[in-house]
Amino acid sequence: SxxxxxxxxxxxxxxxxxxxxxxxxxxxxxxxxxxxxxxxxxxxxxxxxxxxxxxxxxxxxxxxxxxxxxxxxxxxxxxxxxxxxxxxxxxxxxxxxxxxxxxxxxxxxxxxxxxxxxxxxxxxxxxxxxxxxxxxxVEQAFFDMPGGREHGGYLLCASTTHPHKNHDRLLAAFARLRAERPAARLVLTGVRGFSAGRVTDLIAGLNLGGSVDLKGWVSREELYELFRGASGFIYPSLFEGFGMPVIEALAAGLPVACSNIEPLRGIAAGTALLFDPEREDSILDALRALHDGRAPSGGRERAAQFxxxxxxxxxxxxxxxxxxx
The missing domain is CATH 3.40.50.2000 (Glycogen Phosphorylase B;)
Structure with missing residues (x-):
C-alpha cells in the first residue's frame, strides 16, 4: 500500500x-x-x-x-x-x-x-x-513476547562471532560474574564468524562449559524462544552500523545493557544500561546489574518508534x- x-x-x-x-x-x-x-x-x-x-x-x-x-x-x-x-x-x-x-x-x-x-x-x-x-x-513477534521477566534466568547475547563483537571481554567478565554468582548463565547465539573457534576455546579455557551455552546459528522460531526465556540481554560490540539486536531486545521487553557507542546509545535513548565495551570491569558491572534485576526496563515504547x-x-x-x- x-x-x-x-x-x-x-x-x-x-x-x-x-x-x-x-x-x-x-x-x-x-x-x-x-x-x-x-x-x-x-x-x-x-x-x-x-x-x-x-x-x-x-x-x-x-x-x-x-x-x-x-x-x-x-x-x-x-x-x-x-x-x-x-x-x-x-x-x-x-x-x-x-x-x-x-x-x-x-x-x-x-x-x-x-x-x-x-x-x-x-x-x-x-x-x-x-x-x-x-x-x-522491528518484527511484531518481539512485541508479542511477555514482558516483566523475573531476574535469575539466563542472560542472552545474539551476535555473529566476529572480533568486533567483543566476545573475549564478555566471556572474561562473565567468568568473574560466575565466581560471585555461581547460578549465572549466559546463552550466545549468532552466525559463526571469524572468531568462532576462539570463542569455543575461551569457553573451555575459562571453564565455562556448564554455564555458557554456545548455540551458534538458530532458526527464527528458535531465536524467538531464546528471547522469550531470557531475563536480560547484553550487547558488548565495539562497532555497529545500527545494532538490530538491541532494538529487538527492547521490543521483547527485556532489560538491556549495551556498549556506550553510537549508534547504540542513540537508538536505546536512555532505555538501556550503557557500559564501556573496552573495559572488562564495566562489562562485569553491567552483567551484575542484569543478573540482579537492576538494569533499566520499559524499552518497548522506544522500540515501537522503529x-x-x-x-x-x-x-x-x-x-x-x-x-x-
Whole structure:
C-alpha cells in the first residue's frame, strides 16, 4: 500500500526464490559474493533494460556501475574504513573500491543510522543532502513476547562471532560474574564468524562449559524462544552500523545493557544500561546489574518508534526523489 501508484519489480537471489509475479529470480547465491558482484555488474544491467526499470534500489552496499538510470544504495556501515583490522587483507580491496564507487555512482544514499551517515560524509566527502537516514524496523513477534521477566534466568547475547563483537571481554567478565554468582548463565547465539573457534576455546579455557551455552546459528522460531526465556540481554560490540539486536531486545521487553557507542546509545535513548565495551570491569558491572534485576526496563515504547512500515515509506520517498532529480 505504501508504494501504491508505483510498479515494483523485485530481483531476488536463489536463497530467496520467487516473491510473486513481479519478481525476477537471479541465478546466483548471495553467499557467493564474487559471483553476485559479477552478476550485478554485467548481467543485471541487461535485466534492468528488459524490465524497463526507472529507478533502482540497491539494499546492500554495492551498485551496478555500468547503468545510467538513477539509483539509491543502502549503506549499513563503513566498518572497512573505521576498523580495517577486522577484515582479511584480500577482502579490503573489494570493500574499498565497490563501496566508494557505489556511493558516488548512486544519486541518493540511505544510511541505516545517523552514525553511518556521518561516516559517509567523513570518509567519502559526500554532501549531507545526498543521504537519507532510514532506520530498520522491528518484527511484531518481539512485541508479542511477555514482558516483566523475573531476574535469575539466563542472560542472552545474539551476535555473529566476529572480533568486533567483543566476545573475549564478555566471556572474561562473565567468568568473574560466575565466581560471585555461581547460578549465572549466559546463552550466545549468532552466525559463526571469524572468531568462532576462539570463542569455543575461551569457553573451555575459562571453564565455562556448564554455564555458557554456545548455540551458534538458530532458526527464527528458535531465536524467538531464546528471547522469550531470557531475563536480560547484553550487547558488548565495539562497532555497529545500527545494532538490530538491541532494538529487538527492547521490543521483547527485556532489560538491556549495551556498549556506550553510537549508534547504540542513540537508538536505546536512555532505555538501556550503557557500559564501556573496552573495559572488562564495566562489562562485569553491567552483567551484575542484569543478573540482579537492576538494569533499566520499559524499552518497548522506544522500540515501537522503529517500524518497517515507516522504513518502507521513507525508502519510497528516497526513490521518488532520486527519480525526479
Amino acid at each position: 505504501i508504494g501504491s501508484g508505483h510498479e515494483i519489480v523485485v530481483f531476488t537471489n536463489r536463497e530467496t526464490g520467487s516473491l510473486g509475479p513481479r519478481s525476477v529470480q537471479l541465478p546466483v547465491w548471495a553467499v557467493n559474493r564474487p559471483a553476485r558482484i559479477l552478476h550485478e555488474q554485467f548481467n543485471l544491467p541487461f535485466l534492468l533494460r528488459r524490465e524497463r526499470i526507472d529507478v533502482l534500489l540497491n539494499p546492500g552496499f554495492t551498485a551496478p556501475l555500468l547503468v545510467s538510470l538513477p539509483q539509491v544504495t543502502v549503506f549499513h556501515d563503513l566498518q572497512h574504513k573505521r576498523h580495517p583490522e577486522y577484515f582479511r587483507w584480500f577482502d579490503l580491496p573489494f570493500w574499498r573500491f565497490f563501496l566508494w564507487a557505489a556511493a558516488h555512482k548512486s544519486r541518493r544514499l540511505i544510511a541505516v543510522s545517523e552514525a553511518t551517515r556521518d561516516d559517509l560524509i567523513r570518509f567519502y566527502r559526500l554532501p549531507a543532502a545526498k543521504i537519507d537516514v532510514v532506520h530498520h524496523g 517500524t518497517w512500515h515507516g522504513a518502507a515509506g521513507q525508502t519510497i520517498a528516497a526513490l521518488e526523489l532520486a527519480y525526479r532529480k
